[in-house]
Amino acid sequence: MFTSFKAGEKGKIVDLSHVNHLVQRRLLDLGITEGTEVCVKCVMPFGGPIMIESCGQCIGIRRKEAVQMEVVKV
Amino acid sequence: MEIALIGNPNTGKTSLFNNLTGSYEYVGNWSGVTVEKKVGVFKNNIGHLIDLPGVYTLNPLSRDEGVVTSFFLNESVDRLLNILDASQLERNLNLTLQLLEYERPVLIGLNMIDVANKRGIQIDVSKFSSLLGVPVVPVVARSGKGCDKLVDVISTKSVEPAKKNLVYYGKEVEAAIISLSKEIEGKTEQSLRFLAIQYFEGNEQVKNYLHTITDSVTLSKIHSALEAELQNRYNSKSLSNFIYLKRKETIDKIVAEAAVKKSTVVPLSEKIDMIVTNKFLGIPIFLMFMYLLFMLTFDWVGTPLSDALDALLTGPVTGFFESALTTIHASAFIHALIIEGLVAGVGGVLVFVPQIFILFFFISLLEDSGYMARVALVMDRIMESVGLNGKAFIPMIIGFGCNVPGIMAARTIETPKERLLTILLTPLMSCSARLPVYALFVGAFFAGHRALIVLSLYVLGIVVALILAKIFSSTILKSETSLFVIELPPYRMPQFQSLWRSTWDKAKGFIRKAGTFIFAGSVFIWLLSYAGPGGLDVDMDHSFLAMIGGVIAPLLAPIGFGTWQAAASLITGFLAKESIIATMNIIYFVPNDSSLQGLLANYYTPLAAYSFMVFILLYIPCLATTATIYKETGSKKWTVFSVVYALFIAYVLSLIIYQGGKLFGLV
Amino acid sequence: MIASIILGAAIFGYAAWAFVRFINKSKKGKCAACELKNSCKSDCGLPPKIS
Numbered sequence: 177m178f179t180s181f182k183a184g185e186k187g188k189i190v191d192l193s194h195v196n197h198l199v200q201r202r203l204l205d206l207g208i209t210e211g212t213e214v215c216v217k218c219v220m221p222f223g224g225p226i227m228i229e230s231c232g233q234c235i236g237i238r239r240k241e242a243v244q245m246e247v248v249k250v
Numbered sequence: 251m252e253i254a255l256i257g258n259p260n261t262g263k264t265s266l267f268n269n270l271t272g273s274y275e276y277v278g279n280w281s282g283v284t285v286e287k288k289v290g291v292f293k294n295n296i297g298h299l300i301d302l303p304g305v306y307t308l309n310p311l312s313r314d315e316g317v318v319t320s321f322f323l324n325e326s327v328d329r330l331l332n333i334l335d336a337s338q339l340e341r342n343l344n345l346t347l348q349l350l351e352y353e354r355p356v357l358i359g360l361n362m363i364d365v366a367n368k369r370g371i372q373i374d375v376s377k378f379s380s381l382l383g384v385p386v387v388p389v390v391a392r393s394g395k396g397c398d399k400l401v402d403v404i405s406t407k408s409v410e411p412a413k414k415n416l417v418y419y420g421k422e423v424e425a426a427i428i429s430l431s432k433e434i435e436g437k438t439e440q441s442l443r444f445l446a447i448q449y450f451e452g453n454e455q456v457k458n459y460l461h462t463i464t465d466s467v468t469l470s471k472i473h474s475a476l477e478a479e480l481q482n483r484y485n486s487k488s489l490s491n492f493i494y495l496k497r498k499e500t501i502d503k504i505v506a507e508a509a510v511k512k513s514t515v516v517p518l519s520e521k522i523d524m525i526v527t528n529k530f531l532g533i534p535i536f537l538m539f540m541y542l543l544f545m546l547t548f549d550w551v552g553t554p555l556s557d558a559l560d561a562l563l564t565g566p567v568t569g570f571f572e573s574a575l576t577t578i579h580a581s582a583f584i585h586a587l588i589i590e591g592l593v594a595g596v597g598g599v600l601v602f603v604p605q606i607f608i609l610f611f612f613i614s615l616l617e618d619s620g621y622m623a624r625v626a627l628v629m630d631r632i633m634e635s636v637g638l639n640g641k642a643f644i645p646m647i648i649g650f651g652c653n654v655p656g657i658m659a660a661r662t663i664e665t666p667k668e669r670l671l672t673i674l675l676t677p678l679m680s681c682s683a684r685l686p687v688y689a690l691f692v693g694a695f696f697a698g699h700r701a702l703i704v705l706s707l708y709v710l711g712i713v714v715a716l717i718l719a720k721i722f723s724s725t726i727l728k729s730e731t732s733l734f735v736i737e738l739p740p741y742r743m744p745q746f747q748s749l750w751r752s753t754w755d756k757a758k759g760f761i762r763k764a765g766t767f768i769f770a771g772s773v774f775i776w777l778l779s780y781a782g783p784g785g786l787d788v789d790m791d792h793s794f795l796a797m798i799g800g801v802i803a804p805l806l807a808p809i810g811f812g813t814w815q816a817a818a819s820l821i822t823g824f825l826a827k828e829s830i831i832a833t834m835n836i837i838y839f840v841p842n843d844s845s846l847q848g849l850l851a852n853y854y855t856p857l858a859a860y861s862f863m864v865f866i867l868l869y870i871p872c873l874a875t876t877a878t879i880y881k882e883t884g885s886k887k888w889t890v891f892s893v894v895y896a897l898f899i900a901y902v903l904s905l906i907i908y909q910g911g912k913l914f915g916l917v
Numbered sequence: 918m919i920a921s922i923i924l925g926a927a928i929f930g931y932a933a934w935a936f937v938r939f940i941n942k943s944k945k946g947k948c949a950a951c952e953l954k955n956s957c958k959s960d961c962g963l964p965p966k967i968s
Contacts, residue, residue, distance in 0.1 A: 193487070196731070196733070198311065198664065198665075198731065198733045199733060199735055201309075201311060202311065202664075202733070202735040203735060204494060205306030205307055205311075205341075205344075206306065206341060206735070206737060207338075207340055207341040207344075209494075217523065218523065220532065220627070220628065220630070220631060221530060221631075222631050223631065224628075224630060224631035225627055225630045225631070225640070225734065227523070227627065227738065231338070231340065231341075232337060232338070232369050233338055233341070233737070234523070234737075234738035234740075235735060235736065235737055235738060236623075236626070236627040236630070236640070236734070236735070236736040236738055237734065237735050237736075238630065238634070238734050241734075241735075
């Protein structure tokens with residue numbers, strides 16, 4: 177689970193199929209798909225978005241979408 | 251020759267466009283600066299260059315991306331100039347492969363090599379070029395390095411794609427491509443392979459296009475048969491995913507051969523991010539930035555400069571005109587027209603140029619540094635709670651400069667309801683044209699707390715927008731889906747020259763308007779104030795202008811400024827908000843040195859002045875903004891709505907402030 | 918006197934021209950800073966539709 181990650185921790189995306197399909201498309205556009213390694217950069221307070229990094233590219237996504245991503249720590 | 255510039259968002263297409271055409275288009279460091287198609291002429295006249303919004307793929311999700319796809323389907327273009335961000339090759343190549351399928355000559359401009367090098371990525375350009383089979387020219391779009399070479403290659407070399415079908419999609423897909431191609435052969439000028447692949451990927455615009463030229467049932471049969479076959483044989487999730495993976499294989503192969511990656515140091519960007527998008531400091535830092543902006547504009551730098559300019563204008567400049575008019579023995583009418591009309595009206599607006607410049611300088615800084623997307627991220631939580639998303643904050647910030655580009659910037663918002671909501675609310679952002687009104691009134695009534703009072707107005711605009719967003723999104727504009735995925739570009743040290751360039755570019759609109767519309771407006775307002783039913787040179791209280799203003803004035807009495815003067819300036823404000831100040835300068839014309847600020851104290855109480863500023867902040871979108879709302883929504887209903895609700899909210903709020911203030915004993 | 922008439926005519930003439938031009942430009946939804954002027958042939962995007 178992404179939300180259990182602390183800032184600075186890395187993980188690998190295992191399953192994206194539960195995420196809203198529009199969000200999936202956008203993530204795919206940005207090169208993030210199953211198998212991509214991501215690093216949580218920062219978590220906004222009060223259930224705000226989180227900032228993740230992959231291949232030197234930073235992306236902001238909402239917490240509720242992040243919850244639906246299945247990620248394992250590496 | 252028509253050449254289209256295309257590439258991922260924020261890869262420097264517009265910077266390059268400016269360099270190649272010698273024009274100056276709006277650039278910035280976030281995704282979605284360009285939201286429309288722009289055409290320019292090459293410096294050496296070899297043809298037209300078309301700047302398109304940035305896209306990740308030709309399969310559109312948002313309105314600005316749709317502009318690109320429809321361009322590809324409906325217009326013919328001779329060459330494509332594809333700009334790649336060298337530090338993000340994999341992602342950028344996804345689009346490049348689709349462009350190559352389009353089967354038009356493609357030329358690649360490899361931008362941001364310096365950024366890539368810093369990340370430890372080295373690219374073998376000639377290898378890269380031979381793998382793709384198209385010419386690749388390294389460029390630095392910001393400085394213009396490599397542009398000459400690019401123009402050379404565009405105008406001389408034949409850039410016919412050497413390798414056809416760079417991606418092999420597997421025999422099932424290839425077979426389906428052929429059978430679909432047969433269906434549409436001869437019915438379109440576009441590449442059949444391109445159309446077929448886009449159709450299989452689920453591109454709605456291509457689907458609609460194909461349905462206009464051929465039978466939709468046959469097509470969907472081919473599509474579903476292929477999808478089922480792939481699922482049986484490879485257990486693939488979906489056809490579009492299958493295509494994506496095939497492309498990715500090719501990309502990985504190309505990148506592995508042409509680029510070398512080394513491990514690197516932590517970029518400065520991430521260190522800055524730890525502070526500005528910090529858990530608790532994010533929003534306070536943004537407010538601090540805004541406060542600093544207003545202190546500079548209204549206290550430290552802007553106001554002293556404006557005052558100096560004002561002194562120059564009322565002293566030497568007026569004196570010069572006086573003596574010139576005496577020399578040519580001008581009639582009393584012309585004398586009054588120039589001194590009381592033009593110098594007062596146009597000059598009264600021009601004195602605020604220093605403040606406008608500072609405001610635009612800060613907006614440019616925000617755009618150029620990469621902070622803009624971070625603000626969207628920081629604000630998302632608040633925006634989500636009112637039914638918008640963080641991206642909607644970007645149009646609002648741009649709206650602080652001018653509402654028109656702000657409303658256009660809403661095109662990057664993917665969901666139609668959220669986009670419409672953003673369009674409707676952006677006019678509540680206090681644009682630069684409203685700034686002179688504040689500057690004048692805070693100077694006259696709140697000299698001790700200038701920055702704070704103005705900040706309160708800007709914040710009020712945002713707060714009202716958020717409250718209305720909540721109301722609209724839970725009543726007339728309900729939407730279930732909300733999407734927020736935002737790319738955060740690396741920070742860039744803004745170059746002074748480019749900052750100055752974009753500041754000047756925005757601010758010159760203000761100066762130009764003073765010379766054209768404000769000039770014209772001043773002449774007519776002056777004429778209306780000079781003439782009356784009793785003839786020319788009447789007492790101003792009996793002029794036509796007083797009669798017109800007098801009709802509306804009683805309505806404004808409950809909110810604290812029921813004078814014909816206030817009413818008349820509000821009417822002209824619909825055409826352009828700057829003209830409010832020009833009108834006031836003409837109406838309250840004082841022949842001697844005593845200033846307008848001093849005179850205003852006779853007509854307004856501080857409470858009425860605040861109520862007036864709030865009313866100006868909210869009351870109506872200007873003509874250009876109204877037209878843009880109509881253009882962007884395509885709906886008369888929403889356009890009228892945007893005007894009516896703004897008037898209503900402005901009146902109600904001013905009423906609450908004025909009457910409430912009176913109850914609490916404020917005057 | 919002649920100078921006054923010429924000056925007056927010039928000012929009113931220019932004002933009328935600038936006014937008409939500005940209103941036309943505004944009606945197209947262009948803000949004052951728009952640089953495109955003659956070089957832009959586009960109608961700036963799609964006919965957008967929002968329900």
